[in-house]
Amino acid sequence: MRTRILLALALGLASCAGQSRSFIPVSTSLPPAPVPEYLLNQALPTPTKHVVIVVQENRTPDFLFQDIPGADIANSAIDSKGERVPLQSTSLATPFDLGHSYASFVRDYDDGKMDGFDAGIPQRRHLLPFGYGVPSEVQPYHEMARQYVFADHMFATNRGPSFPAHLYLVSGTAGDASIAGYSVRDNPFDRAAHEGAPGGCDAARTVVVRTIKLSNGAEGPTPFACFDRKVLSDFLDAKGVSWKYYQVGAGPGLWHPFNAIRHVRYGGDWRNVVTKSTQFLDDVKNGDLPGVTWLTPYDAWSDHAGKRATAKGPAWVAAVVNAIGKSKYWKSTAILVTWDDWGGWYDHVKPPTYNAYELGFRVPLLVISPYARKGYVSKTEHEFASLLVFTEETFGIPKGALNSTDERADDLKDAFDFTQKPRTFTPIHAPPFDPGVIASDGAPAEDP
Secondary structure, X not given: OHHHHHHHHHHHHHOOOOOOOOOOOOOOOOOOOOOOHHHOOOOOOOOOOEEEEEEEOOOOHHHHOOOOOOOOOOOEEEOOOOOEEEOEEEXXXXXXXXXXXXXXXXXXXXXXXXXXXXXXOOHHHOOOOOEEEOHHHHHHHHHHHHHOEEEOOEEXXXXXXXXXXXXXXXXXXXXXXXXXXXXXXXXOEEOXXXXXXXXXXXXXXXXXXXXXXXXXXXEOOOXXXXXXXXXXXXXXXXXXXXXXXXXXXOOOOOOOHHXXXXXXXXXXXXXXXXXXXXXXXXXXXXXXXXXXXXXXXXHHHOOOOOOOOOOOHHHHHHHHHHHHHOOOOHHHEEEEEEEOOOOOOOOOOOOOOOOOOOOOOEOOEEEEOOOEOOOEEEOOOEEHHHHHHHHHHHOOOOOOOOOOHHHOOOOOHHHEOOOOOOOOOOOOOOOOOOHHHHOOOOOOXXXX
């Protein structure tokens, strides 16, 4: 059976293999190969009927979750000179941004010594990466962790920034058969303008991405930032499970992975991409929560550092959790909150290595559900595909159906007790969230 599954999925990807690495035509789009029937005959294994995946930006457990009982959190670091330095209280609204490209990972990781976070930063500013969140700002996140589950061994799958991370969050990988053996490594750039650019199938043909060979770390081809492979939504469609991806705007973007999946962007599923993040709150209120949701924020609410940064991210996430908790959906929903990369901030835990690009640094994960264990710190190794595997199993899709990192990832099972009586929702305390006051222009964040 395993061989048959792999063969069927490989045949579904084979039509992409002949595409040029520098140009992908977008005037036509072939539908994905049908999902084999034997992948679909699975019963729902849990009371969960709705999965909401909330994706924030650029923080580590050491930054956001100081003083959570039982969590593996450091309050000091070793800098690039071998000196121990204390972490400093740092606002989420800090106006500077730190490097979090693949090259930044290599520098910060420093062959596993985890002491390069300040390397290359002028001495007068070298303490900038060694921060932790102001307690009053991150309090809503801490309340979620103490009420539900905080995973302190959750790792970004990729060793790079947002664009590949968001591809991993919908497909378990970043790329397709046209770059087999390689992964998208960094954010896209316009090779004509010689500057970074948002990626996707709607981008100019000069917008390309650097890739990395998974087996040895060699630099690979630089294809157009548009791909085609199986994504989790294909299997949800085949099972009749509704889904939506909430983002800001319809065009290419660093946080817009479905714009970079050709059969989604130019097929019927594009109707499931919602171009206003706050529409999610209205949809819950109006009784229109899909089976699976990916939810990304406006830049100003994302926890991303930089010129447009605010401290409103925790209030946004609390508004999402409270909206679900106070609705008819509470007893049937699992909310999975994660961050797409480390953002250049210090973290002390050395990530596991599967190949030259996986895994990346730790990112936080919160699991919120009436069946989540109370105040539990998960020590199980999780990665982005763990969220996909949980979703697969929730809706009767076999683990590993994507033929990617969902084959090895766990399913978050340790975070839940489905035998317990569903817990009554207790609202998360947070500052009022008013999207009309704190909305940004929706411009992409300044990921290097």
